[in-house]
Amino acid sequence: MQSTPQHSLFNPQSGMQALRRQPRDWAFAALVGLGVLAALAGYAAEYDAYDAGVLIGAAIGLVALAWQWRSLQVLTLSVAAISLSAIALYQGELARAEQLLALKYLISSQSAILWMSVLFLLATMAYWAAVLARSVFAARSATRMTWAAVALGLSGLLVRWHESYLMGADIGHIPVSNLYEVFVLFCMITALCHLYYEQRYRSGSNSSITTAATETAAADVGADVAADVGAGVGAFVLLVITAAVGFILWYTFERGAHEIQPLVPALQSWWMKIHVPANFIGYGTFSFAAMIGFAWLIKHEAETRSTLALRALWGAALVLALALAVEAFAFRRGGTASVFWPAYFALFIALLAGIVLVRRRVAAQLPDKSVLDDLMYKSIAVGFAFFTIATILGALWAAEAWGTYWQWDPKETWALIVWLNYAAWLHLRLVKGLRGAVLAWWAMVGLLVTTFAFLGVNMFLSGLHSYGTL
Amino acid sequence: MDLPPAEASGSPSAAQPQPPVGSPSSLLRQWLELLASMRFAISLLTIVAIASIIGTVLKQGEPPSNYLNQFGPFWFPAFDALGLYSVYSASWFLAILAFLVASISVCVWRNSPGMLREIRRWRSDLRERAMDNFGMRADFPAPELAAAAVSTPQQRCAEASNYLAQHGFSSRVTPVEASPGTFMLAARAGMLRRVGYVLAHSAMVLIFLGGLADSEVMLKLRLATGQSVPVKGSVTLDQVPPEARIAASNWSYRGNMLVPEGRSSGVAIVNAGDGILIQDLPFSISLKRFQIEHYSTGQPRLFASDVLVTDKDSGQSFEARIEVNKPLIHRGIAVYQSSFDDGGTLLKLSPLNLMGGMRRLNALEGRVGEVMKLDVGDDSWKLELVGFRPFNIENVGEADSADAASIATDTGSMGRLRQGFGSAAPSAAKKDLRNVGPSFQYKLRDAAGQALEYNNYMLPLQLDGRWFLASGVRESPSEPFRFLRLPLDENATLEQYLALRGVMLDSASQREVARRFALGSEGVSGNSTLQSRLEDSALRVMETFSVRGYQAVAAFLENAVPEAERERAAEVYVRILQGVSWEAWMLARERAGLPRLESTPLRGRFVQDALNALSDSFFYGVPLYLQLSSYDEVKASVFQLTRSPGKPVVYGGCLLLVLGIFAMFFIRERRLWLLVRADGSGKLAFASNRRTLDIETEFAAHRAALGALLMSAAASQPGQ
Incomplete structure (x- = not known):
C-alpha cells in the first residue's frame, strides 16, 4: 500500500483519544453558559423567543466546536475580553470613542477592524516570507498574526453591534446587514478555516499518535516541516483575504461604507442572524478551496513538469485574477480617486505572475497533492452543506418577508448557480471518483462564480437584495 | 455505482443487475441509461446553472412595452418567442428542469433498493481471497504457541468485537464453512450515510414538485387552456367579465391588493402579461390604519397595517396587524405587507395665474387619483392628481457643510485615516437632513393629450437664506424636475x-x-x-x-x-x-x-429672484401654479396574497435535503473484516465509501490495535 508521510499528520477523527473532555472544556462551557444567562437576564426585553433560540443555539454550537478545537476557547475568551473592555470604556456614550485614546485608536469597532486589516496584510507577507525564505520563525509569526487579526476582527464586529445600540435603541442590530459587515465576516471565516487545517497538521505531528506511529515513522521528520506545510497553504489562503481587506479599506475610506445604517423593515428579522453567517461559511470555505486548487496546480506542475500543467497553471492564475477583478471593478466606479483600482488590479496580476514564476520554490513548501486534494474536498463539503442551509434559510425568510420562498430574484438565482456548481463538483469527485487538475480548476471557476454571486450581483444586477449596493 | 467496497478498494463486489440485452423495451432502457448516467446529470446541472443566468441579466416580468422599447421591434418578438421575459416559466427551461428531475428520480429508483439492502447486509461471506484485493488490508501472523493457547479464534473475535464496538462498529462473528475452525468477523459503521443518499436525492424531487405547484406555471396553464382570459386596460370591478375572474377555490395563486384606509377589498389582482385577472378571496380585508415610521435619517423603520378580516361565508371577523416580516395567514392564504400608496388624499388647492391679469382663481378640491377639468380663460386642461407625500426628507445641508468640512476637519490622507478610526457611527456633520414638508404631484393634460408633470411643495423652502415656493416640472418621468422658485416677500406671502x-x-x-x-x-x-x-x-x-x-x-x-x-x-x-x-x-x-x-441688498435680491421666477414661468408650460392650501391624508396599503399548496412539500424536501447532505458528507461508512484462523493468525480488510486521508489513518489505528490484540498473550484488555 502506498503511503505518504503526511498521513499521520491528521488526527483520526473518530475513536482514538479525541473526545475525552478535560476540566478546561467544562469550565469553558460554564463560562459560555454564564454569558448566555447574563445576556438573557440583563436584556430580557430585547429578546423574543426566536432571538433567544438563536443565542442559545449559537452558544451550543460554539461550545461543541471549541470542544473539538480547543484554540477556539482561547479565541472566544480573548474576543470577549476585548469587546467587554470596549463596552466598559464606552459607558453607554458614543462620544467617548473620540475622547479615550484606547477606544479611538485601539478597540472601538473601526479601529479594531483597521488593525485586523493591518495584521492580515502583515500575516500575508510573513507567510510568503516563510515560503520563500523557508523560515520557521516567519511561519510561526504569520500564524500568530492571523489569530490576532481574527480576534480583533471579531471584537470589532461585536463592538460595532454595541455601537449600533448606542446610536439609538431602534437602530441597534447585528452587524451582518450590509456588504461592509459581511466582508469582515468573510475574512474571519476564511482565516478560521485555514487556521483549523493548519493546526491539524501541527498537532498531528507533535502529539504522538501511538497507533499510527509504527509504520509512518517518516512523519517524524519534524515540527518544522509541519510548520512549512501550514505556511505553504497559508500563503495562498491569505491572498484571498488580502483581496478582501483591500476591498474593506477602499469601501471605508472611499465610500464611507463603514458607517452604521439603520435596518430597513425587510431586514428586521431574526432570520438574518442565521441566514447571513451560514452563507458566509459557504463563501469562506469555497474561497479557501479555490486557493487550495491553485496551490494544487502549482504542486502538480512541479511534479510533472509538463507543458500542459504549466498552461493549466497560467490559466488558473488568470481565472484568479478575473475573480479579483470583479472586486477591482467596483473601485472603478469610485469616480474621483480612481488610481486605486488599477493599482490594486495590477498589484494582483503582478503577484500572481510572480507566484507562477517562482512556482518550483513555492511547490517545495506545499504539502503533498493528496493532502491538498483532501483539503479541497473537505472545505467544499463543509461549504456546500452550510450553503445549502443558508439558501434554505433564505427561502424561509423570503417567504416571511416577501411572500414567496423563491422568486428567481438575481441574488437567489446566483445562489442557486453557486449551489449547482459545487453540486456538480461533488458529483464529479464522489461518484466519478475524479481527482486532479480538473477539480482544482473547477474549484477556481467556483471562486469566480462565488465572487460574482456575492459581489457582482450587487454591482451589476438589481433586485430585492439591493441593500448591498456599491 | 456507489457501492463502497467496490469503489474504495477495487474488490470484486456485487455488480449492478443488468437488464437482459435486446429486450423489447430496449429504447426505453437506453433512455433510462442516459438519464441514469452521471455524465448526463452533471451536464444538466451545468446547463441549468447557465440558463439561470439569463433571467438575472434580463429583468423578468416587466410590462411588454418596456421590452419593446429596450430591444426594438425586430428583437422583441424573437426574445418573446424564446420566453426570455419570463425564463423561469418558459417551456424549454422547465423541460431542462424536468430532465434533471427525471435523471435524479431514475438514479434514486435504481440505487435506493440496493443502498437500503446494503445497510442490513453483513457481508460475512467475503472470501479470504477477495480480502487480498482490498487496498487497505493486513495479514497477522500466528502468535507464539503460548499465546495461541490462551484463547480460541471465537474468543479473539469477541474481543475484537468489543474493541470495534467502542469505535462505533457493530459486528457479527460467523464460522467460515469452507475451513473449519476459522471465524469471520464482519463489522460495519456509519451505514446511515446510505439513507442520506436516498433522502438528499428524493428531497430534490420533492422540492421541484412542490415548487412547480406554487409557480407561475399554474397561471400559464390557466391562460393556455382558456380557463381564464385577462382583461386589459383600466376597468372597475363590476365591469370585469366573468372569464377574467377566478373563483376562491383556486388552489395556487399570487396576487396584489390595494386597500385605502377606511375601505375594504375582497379580491386580489393577478398580473397576467399585459392584462390582469381578478382572484376572489374567501374573506375581505378592511384597512383601519396604515402606519409608517421613519428613522431620523429618513429611512423607513416600520410599515404596518391594522386590518379587520371578515370571512365571506360566516361573516365572522377579527382584527389583525400585518407588518413586513410578520404576515397574516388565514384560511391557507398568506397576506403580506408589500408596499403602500396613496389612498385618495383630499387635496385643497388654490390656483394662481402666473401670467394673465386675474391672479387668483376659484379654489379646487380633489382626491389623489381623480381627474378634473380645469378652465383658465380660453384654455382648458385635464388636471390629474397623481400623488401626495406627507413629508419629504431632503439633505439640505450638503452645500453649506462642504465649506464647513474643509475648514473644520482634517484634510489629506492622514486626516482621512484618522477619521477611519473610532466608532462606526456616521459623522453628524456630513448631512443635514430636514423634513421640508408635504408635496403633491399632478399632471396637466392639454386638449391635444400632451401632459406635463408637476411636483409642488406645500411649504416654502429656504434657499441661501431666502424663502421660496417651489414647483418642479418635467415632460417625462425619465427627466429630473426643473424647479420654478417663486420668491416670498417680507410678510412671507406671494x-x-x-x-x-x-x-x-x-x-x-x-x-x-x-x-x-x-x-x-x-x-x-x-x-x-x-x-x-x-x-x-x-x-x-x-x-x-x-x-x-x-x-x-x-x-x-x-x-x-x-x-x-x-x-x-x-x-x-x-x-x-x-x-x-x-x-x-x-x-x-x-x-x-x-x-x-428704501432700496436694500435684501430687497435687491428679491427683485432679482422675482425676475428669475418671471423668466422661468415662461417655461413652466402652463401659466398656472397650484398651491396646496390644506389636505386630508388617506393612505393605502398594498398587500401581496399567496396561496402556495406546495410550500409544505418544499419545506419538507428542504429538511430532508439538509439531513441527507449532512449524512452523506459527515457520516463515514466503513466496513471491516477480520478473519481469525484456528492457529491464531488473521487477515484484516477495511473499506470505506471514500478513501480519504482520515480513513487511512483510521485504518492504521485499527490495524495496529487489532494486530496487537491477536498477538498478545493476555488479550483480555483490548484497545489502547
Missing part, C-alpha cells in the same frame, strides 16, 4: 411678487415704469434726450422680456448687437431689467396705496 409681476408684464403700465426708471437714473436726470433714449431702451427691454423672459432678451441681443459688444450690452440690459423691475414693484405698491421702499 403678494409682492404677484404685484410686481402684474405691472411688469402689463403693457399698459410698461411706458410709465420705463419713464420712472429713466427719471430716477443717475447721470441722466436733466438731460431730456438721454432720458428719453434710456426710456425707450427700458421699454424695449421690458417688452422683449414680456415675450419669453431672458431667452427673448438674449435672442434680441444676438440679432441687434454685434458680437464684440454683446457682453457689455448684456450687462447693461440686466442692469436695466433690475432697475425697471424695482420701479415696477414700486409702482405696484403705489397703486395699492403702499409706501415706496
Whole structure:
C-alpha cells in the first residue's frame, strides 16, 4: 500500500483519544453558559423567543466546536475580553470613542477592524516570507498574526453591534446587514478555516499518535516541516483575504461604507442572524478551496513538469485574477480617486505572475497533492452543506418577508448557480471518483462564480437584495 | 455505482443487475441509461446553472412595452418567442428542469433498493481471497504457541468485537464453512450515510414538485387552456367579465391588493402579461390604519397595517396587524405587507395665474387619483392628481457643510485615516437632513393629450437664506424636475411678487415704469434726450422680456448687437431689467396705496429672484401654479396574497435535503473484516465509501490495535 508521510499528520477523527473532555472544556462551557444567562437576564426585553433560540443555539454550537478545537476557547475568551473592555470604556456614550485614546485608536469597532486589516496584510507577507525564505520563525509569526487579526476582527464586529445600540435603541442590530459587515465576516471565516487545517497538521505531528506511529515513522521528520506545510497553504489562503481587506479599506475610506445604517423593515428579522453567517461559511470555505486548487496546480506542475500543467497553471492564475477583478471593478466606479483600482488590479496580476514564476520554490513548501486534494474536498463539503442551509434559510425568510420562498430574484438565482456548481463538483469527485487538475480548476471557476454571486450581483444586477449596493 | 467496497478498494463486489440485452423495451432502457448516467446529470446541472443566468441579466416580468422599447421591434418578438421575459416559466427551461428531475428520480429508483439492502447486509461471506484485493488490508501472523493457547479464534473475535464496538462498529462473528475452525468477523459503521443518499436525492424531487405547484406555471396553464382570459386596460370591478375572474377555490395563486384606509377589498389582482385577472378571496380585508415610521435619517423603520378580516361565508371577523416580516395567514392564504400608496388624499388647492391679469382663481378640491377639468380663460386642461407625500426628507445641508468640512476637519490622507478610526457611527456633520414638508404631484393634460408633470411643495423652502415656493416640472418621468422658485416677500406671502409681476408684464403700465426708471437714473436726470433714449431702451427691454423672459432678451441681443459688444450690452440690459423691475414693484405698491421702499441688498435680491421666477414661468408650460392650501391624508396599503399548496412539500424536501447532505458528507461508512484462523493468525480488510486521508489513518489505528490484540498473550484488555 502506498503511503505518504503526511498521513499521520491528521488526527483520526473518530475513536482514538479525541473526545475525552478535560476540566478546561467544562469550565469553558460554564463560562459560555454564564454569558448566555447574563445576556438573557440583563436584556430580557430585547429578546423574543426566536432571538433567544438563536443565542442559545449559537452558544451550543460554539461550545461543541471549541470542544473539538480547543484554540477556539482561547479565541472566544480573548474576543470577549476585548469587546467587554470596549463596552466598559464606552459607558453607554458614543462620544467617548473620540475622547479615550484606547477606544479611538485601539478597540472601538473601526479601529479594531483597521488593525485586523493591518495584521492580515502583515500575516500575508510573513507567510510568503516563510515560503520563500523557508523560515520557521516567519511561519510561526504569520500564524500568530492571523489569530490576532481574527480576534480583533471579531471584537470589532461585536463592538460595532454595541455601537449600533448606542446610536439609538431602534437602530441597534447585528452587524451582518450590509456588504461592509459581511466582508469582515468573510475574512474571519476564511482565516478560521485555514487556521483549523493548519493546526491539524501541527498537532498531528507533535502529539504522538501511538497507533499510527509504527509504520509512518517518516512523519517524524519534524515540527518544522509541519510548520512549512501550514505556511505553504497559508500563503495562498491569505491572498484571498488580502483581496478582501483591500476591498474593506477602499469601501471605508472611499465610500464611507463603514458607517452604521439603520435596518430597513425587510431586514428586521431574526432570520438574518442565521441566514447571513451560514452563507458566509459557504463563501469562506469555497474561497479557501479555490486557493487550495491553485496551490494544487502549482504542486502538480512541479511534479510533472509538463507543458500542459504549466498552461493549466497560467490559466488558473488568470481565472484568479478575473475573480479579483470583479472586486477591482467596483473601485472603478469610485469616480474621483480612481488610481486605486488599477493599482490594486495590477498589484494582483503582478503577484500572481510572480507566484507562477517562482512556482518550483513555492511547490517545495506545499504539502503533498493528496493532502491538498483532501483539503479541497473537505472545505467544499463543509461549504456546500452550510450553503445549502443558508439558501434554505433564505427561502424561509423570503417567504416571511416577501411572500414567496423563491422568486428567481438575481441574488437567489446566483445562489442557486453557486449551489449547482459545487453540486456538480461533488458529483464529479464522489461518484466519478475524479481527482486532479480538473477539480482544482473547477474549484477556481467556483471562486469566480462565488465572487460574482456575492459581489457582482450587487454591482451589476438589481433586485430585492439591493441593500448591498456599491 | 456507489457501492463502497467496490469503489474504495477495487474488490470484486456485487455488480449492478443488468437488464437482459435486446429486450423489447430496449429504447426505453437506453433512455433510462442516459438519464441514469452521471455524465448526463452533471451536464444538466451545468446547463441549468447557465440558463439561470439569463433571467438575472434580463429583468423578468416587466410590462411588454418596456421590452419593446429596450430591444426594438425586430428583437422583441424573437426574445418573446424564446420566453426570455419570463425564463423561469418558459417551456424549454422547465423541460431542462424536468430532465434533471427525471435523471435524479431514475438514479434514486435504481440505487435506493440496493443502498437500503446494503445497510442490513453483513457481508460475512467475503472470501479470504477477495480480502487480498482490498487496498487497505493486513495479514497477522500466528502468535507464539503460548499465546495461541490462551484463547480460541471465537474468543479473539469477541474481543475484537468489543474493541470495534467502542469505535462505533457493530459486528457479527460467523464460522467460515469452507475451513473449519476459522471465524469471520464482519463489522460495519456509519451505514446511515446510505439513507442520506436516498433522502438528499428524493428531497430534490420533492422540492421541484412542490415548487412547480406554487409557480407561475399554474397561471400559464390557466391562460393556455382558456380557463381564464385577462382583461386589459383600466376597468372597475363590476365591469370585469366573468372569464377574467377566478373563483376562491383556486388552489395556487399570487396576487396584489390595494386597500385605502377606511375601505375594504375582497379580491386580489393577478398580473397576467399585459392584462390582469381578478382572484376572489374567501374573506375581505378592511384597512383601519396604515402606519409608517421613519428613522431620523429618513429611512423607513416600520410599515404596518391594522386590518379587520371578515370571512365571506360566516361573516365572522377579527382584527389583525400585518407588518413586513410578520404576515397574516388565514384560511391557507398568506397576506403580506408589500408596499403602500396613496389612498385618495383630499387635496385643497388654490390656483394662481402666473401670467394673465386675474391672479387668483376659484379654489379646487380633489382626491389623489381623480381627474378634473380645469378652465383658465380660453384654455382648458385635464388636471390629474397623481400623488401626495406627507413629508419629504431632503439633505439640505450638503452645500453649506462642504465649506464647513474643509475648514473644520482634517484634510489629506492622514486626516482621512484618522477619521477611519473610532466608532462606526456616521459623522453628524456630513448631512443635514430636514423634513421640508408635504408635496403633491399632478399632471396637466392639454386638449391635444400632451401632459406635463408637476411636483409642488406645500411649504416654502429656504434657499441661501431666502424663502421660496417651489414647483418642479418635467415632460417625462425619465427627466429630473426643473424647479420654478417663486420668491416670498417680507410678510412671507406671494403678494409682492404677484404685484410686481402684474405691472411688469402689463403693457399698459410698461411706458410709465420705463419713464420712472429713466427719471430716477443717475447721470441722466436733466438731460431730456438721454432720458428719453434710456426710456425707450427700458421699454424695449421690458417688452422683449414680456415675450419669453431672458431667452427673448438674449435672442434680441444676438440679432441687434454685434458680437464684440454683446457682453457689455448684456450687462447693461440686466442692469436695466433690475432697475425697471424695482420701479415696477414700486409702482405696484403705489397703486395699492403702499409706501415706496428704501432700496436694500435684501430687497435687491428679491427683485432679482422675482425676475428669475418671471423668466422661468415662461417655461413652466402652463401659466398656472397650484398651491396646496390644506389636505386630508388617506393612505393605502398594498398587500401581496399567496396561496402556495406546495410550500409544505418544499419545506419538507428542504429538511430532508439538509439531513441527507449532512449524512452523506459527515457520516463515514466503513466496513471491516477480520478473519481469525484456528492457529491464531488473521487477515484484516477495511473499506470505506471514500478513501480519504482520515480513513487511512483510521485504518492504521485499527490495524495496529487489532494486530496487537491477536498477538498478545493476555488479550483480555483490548484497545489502547
